[in-house]
Amino acid sequence: MQMPTGKWWKEAAVYQVYPASFKDSNGDGLGDIGGLISKIDYLHDLGVDVVWLCPMFDSPQHDMGYDISNYEKVYEPYGTVEDIDILVKACHDRGMRFILDLVVNHTSDEHEWFKESRSSRDNPKRDWYFWKPARYDDAGNRIPPTNWRSYFAGSTWTWDETTQEYYLHLYATQQPDLNWNCEAARNAIYDSAMRFWLDRGVDGFRVDTVNKYSKPLEFHDAIITDPNHYEQPAAYMFCNGPRIHEFVKEMHDKVISQYDCMTVGELSLTPDPDHVLRYVSASAKQLDMVFHIDTGNMDHGGPKDKYDHRPFILPELKAAITKWQKFIEGTDGWTTAFLENHDNGRSIDRYASSEPEFREISAKMLAIMMTTMTGTIFIYQGQEIGMINAPKEWPIEEYKDIEALNYYNEARALSISGEDPSRLPIVTRGLQILGRDHGRMPMQWDSTAHSGFTTGDKPWMRVHDLYPEINVAKQVPDEKSVLSFWKRMLRLRKEYRDLLVYGIFDLLDPGNEKTFVYTKTGERRAALVALNFDQGVQDFEVSTDKEWKLVLSNYDAPVAGKLAPFEGRVYMSAN
Template sequence: MTTTTTTYPWWKDSTIYQIWPASFRDSNGDGFGDIPGIIKSLDHIKSLGVSVVWLSPHYDSPQDDMGYDISNYEAIYEKYGTMDDMNQLIDEIHKRDMKLILDLVVNHTSSEHSWFKESKSSLDNPKRDWYIWRKPRYDSNGNRQPPTNWLSYFSGSTWNYDEKTDEYYLCFFAKTQPDLNWENEETRNAIYKSALEFWFKKGIDGFRIDTAGKYSKIYGKDGKTFEDAPIVYPDQYYQPSSQFTNNGPRIHEFHKEMFSEITSKYDALTVGEVGNCSKQEAIEYVSAAEKEMNMLFLFDVVHLGSNREDRFKYKGFTLKDFKNAVASQSDFIKGTDAWSTVFIENHDQPRAVTRFGNTSNSQLWSKSAKLLALLQTTLTGTLYIYQGQEIGMTNLPRSWDIEEYKDINTINYWAEHKKLNPNDPEADENLLDVINLVARDHARSPVQWDDSINGGFSTGTPWTRVNDNYKDINVKAQTGDPNSVFSFYQNAIKVRQLYKNLFIHGDFEILDYEIDKLFTYIKSSDDQRAYIVLNFSDKEVPFKQLVDGNLKLINSNVKDVKEDTLTPYEGRVYLID
């Protein structure tokens, strides 16, 4: 027996593959991935069992934040190709019966966007109010200070001073990423026309919505000024300020307007990067009745061990913490009309096999990468796979110097650390350990296509260094190898689709919260149940059946299953008769 005939919207049953264009595949030898390189690789993506491609920012940009600083929503970054290339990509994806979603980045633009250039030109420019400007304040000694003590996500102040107009503009990320003023209706309408409607008319199938919970800022009692953030880190002036920017008072109004004005007119997928909020707050974004977005990303798993305001303040986690995080994501939609996602990697996260598996040797690397595939493909929600995840790409080597790291978040954090700790080698090494575990750079190293120079990513010098292990971990070596991580992902996705009511839509129940090596859970639908047991340790452990009924093995990451023993990082998926 497989699934029943229940049908769902196409985006619920989809497997979505995220492409980070700079690091995917370079077709012309300039060291940057590009759209022709993506087109060349579509058959690889299709063969994985993917039904939707998510393309991270491809728009024209100065690239201060890898394309999340957009200077023109209606143009292509020149190193990625041309609009003709983009049109061909849309066509080629559709020819393969796949769909394409883009990144929607509308909390901010680049400071090079024509809108901001006009806004910055004078106090009375018609677009002045398209961004968030405020007067400076002055301390008791007459020194000019930013309007608030808010901490940027990329270190330092969220405010940047403009000498010409003697005001600060708000920028929660890089100084070159000014926040748009969503309170201004004219601004919103321009966003809808340029960033959404333009691309829907070209035939794309939806959007991943960047920082989707941050458009509505929280003002003070007067409705105009902002309040200082409370002191959380006594050793620094600037303080976390997400309480003033997450889930603001008009955020749902804005998303409902976006839906009614634009996305409701298309059979579109919309997935929001909402970030830190309660379950009830999250439900409001994706409840079908609310008509805002289809689904969102919950960060419970990927943020494990880190402070949510600061990824580099890392304390680690236990397997029980991991179980709780998975349960939080899997139980999110229970008893609601909402929908959610399954993911363990993306462009902002390190490599999952390094974070949650074991890369100490090739055997444990392979088994733990497959173990994570078993976990992901049996969880409830729409499945997202990040480029390179399907071949078990790992974090960068610890031996690399900090100069090899290119991400603005890592660079700024390291610079701030050195300023505060100018002669502290021990503190340096401790931070480098954390950077090597959780920095965003690890997801941004080039995809390893084969064992030729630069891993087959480029014939030129890559914009960022290829991981040293490309000769051992690459697409060519794994394609067609029945024992490879890639082949395992192919099969696991097939099993997920074969039993979609059970794995994509089924209920989730953990059976072994207190066991510190095993992760055992049940998935259940109206007519089926599955028993999944995963050994998240490097030790052999006894296999115990914690449910009644006969077990039929339908997937495992080992060939020879011993009935009473789970080998290190072994996982099994059973149907319960």
Template sequence: MSSQQSQHEQKWWKEGVVYQIYPSSFKDSNGDGIGDIPGIISKLDYLRELGVDIIWISPHYKSPQVDMGYDISDYEDIHEPYGTLEDCERLIQATHDRGMRIIFDLVINHTSDLHPWFLESRSSKSNPKRDWYIWRPAKYDENGNRCRPNNWRSNFSTPAWTWDEDTQEYYLHLYASEQPDLNWENEECRRAIYDTAIRFWLEKGIDGFRIDTVNRYSKYPGLPDAEVTQPDEETQIAVKYTTNGPRIHEFLTEINDILAPYDVFTVGELPCTPKQSEVMEYISARAKQLNMVFNFDTVDLGTTPGDRFRLKPYGNVDFKRELLKWQSAIADSDAWTTVFLENHDQGRSISRFASDLPEYRVQAGKMLAMILGTMTGTLFLYQGQEIGMINAPLSWPAHEYKCIRSVNHVEKIREKTNNDPAALCEALKILQKVARDHARVPMQWDDSPNAGFCSAKVDPWMSVIDSYKTINVADQMGRKDSVLEFWKRLLCLRKEYKELFVYGKFQLIEQDKDLMLFAKYGAGMKSLTVANLSSETKKWEMPSSMAVSDMKLIIGNMTGALDLLGPYEGRVYISTQ
């Protein structure tokens, strides 16, 4: 097997390490308690030293911030607390000046209800932009009561339809009521999206897009009622009718045609698409639609599709299966994949998939780093992941959670249980595990008040969590045993041995259910990644296909007996023979 070569064409966006920045929480430069674009510019040298090649900026566009910038009111302007259009142009140039590249979020399934397009659309039924959004008349029951066009639930656990009193119709929104869905069936609407949201920024020199909810633009014809799977609920999960619709690939081909003249790449957010065959339709190079997508099989572990807060058990066997399955799926294809465990919508990976207890936290962070850093695909890190940030504690009160999903969930529990303390306590336990807020707390730069994110004299837009006192950049910078310096070493090795770790052929090796072992082959070399996913010491053995004498340990997070792995221990071996 050592003679196997990668079939994947080498590209800068396959080899590049991508670092996602959540603007409001990264670095405040002007003392208002909100992160901003000048703050990002001030940390570009830090990111370059870390080993980052590409930065991804979460939505920074003009927005009323109902959903943290995913409700855009002007695609060609900047959210005022983040800075100006000129600041954004400086960021693009400063990133390029350091030899790095930059991608932006592309949010085009919906706009803000304050976007001029929607203001026109809702102004009258005869307005030329009426059909740019999805409007439907009311239905009526046998008693003459007004009913919504169907029983769909939005992704924020509310009805997916809102009544407009002025024009006496409902409009569709798969997210908040302030985020009306655009009507992609309207060609004029699509052309406007392409001009204002895509070409405008390509001409300013950005290097690609992370495309939000990339499979929701085409809805199922007729918008039928969803199957009733939760009889006690007023609305029903409608994933079947809101994702992967009949024209979605046509629309993505149109977008790709616009991008083709530029040296850029796309990564799509692809929710609710578990079938491998369906995913491959999006990421096959021959299809010319998307370069790669985020598959959420791993980060969705323990949650119910369409209902993040309805938890179910999972174990290390499930974690291994979901994390590694795309390694094999793309092996003999022209498709490409992503490698990630964190983003702005997920709890912290150490807390979710390992242990954030003080005695295990550091080695667990390093162990997960070794797994990710040696997997085939484009590697994505989220701000704070490189220092091992963890979830907020269980003691965090309900009022500290700011995410619209978290707020809605707590409010729903209050209403259903009449403020029952036990029910609210259980709701907070669930939020502590899977709320999006854990990724959105301020970045922990040092151990000064407000974690160095903003001045101690102001209140940050979202509270810092107490872990900043022991988990911060300043403490870890230059300290050889830190998670930060470990990530730096690992990213250097990933680049040095890119034929193995970025492009290499993957082979899963089964031993203990709590052990993750996989080999990589490429350019006449081979590697072995071995990781203990548990808090118990485990026995393991070098695979028979790999002679101990040939395999050199190039990085690990502990030192111990060859045949034993301590709690959350990881090792990477390599052979160039």
């Protein structure tokens, strides 16, 4: 089949696959490449244009593959490089594309580059990573070079006995940060992490932590906002550093520009649309688009207490979505639409209701919102069948994520010591809603043992208790299922791509705390979208400025003048 040409990624529906949890093909309890290959037709039937596979590279798996020990090998339980070749061909044969995660802010501490770097202070690869001498407090105790707090709790610095210096890691101790100031390191990244895969037919990358490559080399302490701890939130100091745009542009010019491929960056702490345009403007030649993390993190407590859950307020969500829908107007930039990924809890629990009477209708309402947004749409595995968070009754022992466990253990220690007894229940509650593990549970394929994810005795992570009710096999033949609704919405999006993919977004009634109403305007027609984010019935009157025709609702019998609980509607009108 002939592959599409041009800016194919603008109109694409991208489906994110978490390899450990998608499908196990050999019964060892862990998802793998063979399992994904076996489900390519399922994704094609769904309406997917691009398959994005999270890290499957060789790794000790401290952070589920985001700690890479060899960019040119596949983690053995997942398969081989040749399996990826088969997967790429399977996608291309169906007119689909295939992209990988590009994780080059850091490597594993087991990568050969880092092993050389830590072997001696005069090793040629010493400056491929960040090494700093110790500081000492007034009592003569050794302390880290800065007071920066890691994303995974604790310090961003770890003492290395071999060379008697600290190395920097924004994430886990086992994830040392690469020094992008070193040209030799950058060139090695381009060859090993990028060209190696692009030359095998991979169609691009989701670029992990893209705005953290450039660190301020002065390494000043962060402002003290938490006087009870040495480590302080410091992300504002290492996001969008002094050379970041130089580095991202060089990556584009030296590598990306040589291939017909796409890039989507993970962009945190960049609230200024003008600054985001510096990354995604076509003329800037850096990235094709980015994920605006502030939308997905609005119910998080913040850098200090990430898991201090703050229920989202609809006007705030509307404002954030509007901001990133509107910022590309009149520019050569592009945007994205997403609600779920591997780093967040499920959207039904966060933005709607997972109660049995509302679960399916909530999933369909959110699908309407997602598929009517301007930009490239990203769907996370299980979102299309309405998967939800783990039951709140699950104990912490069921959680696997290094970040979750670090936060929990830190809070538990503070509680036991009496230093902060309130922290543990706050973090526990936050993990029940926001934890990364909710999106990492095994995919629910059918109602057989372990949801059909594996034929083995035990999956690597517990399957959701409700898998007999929420699974693919049950939904495929049901025309009213969440899965069937997603298929319908993706077809509608393609049919009206001029309007739903490219149209101009305008928010109506921004202060309404129950409903989210907006228009999409194209050259030949317009759409009106009305969404009820509440479990109560809401009054709603269609504007009379156009002859609006109802083309879709997630209810069988919509009532004029009213929006039912979690109802969503799409109206169309000629301009």
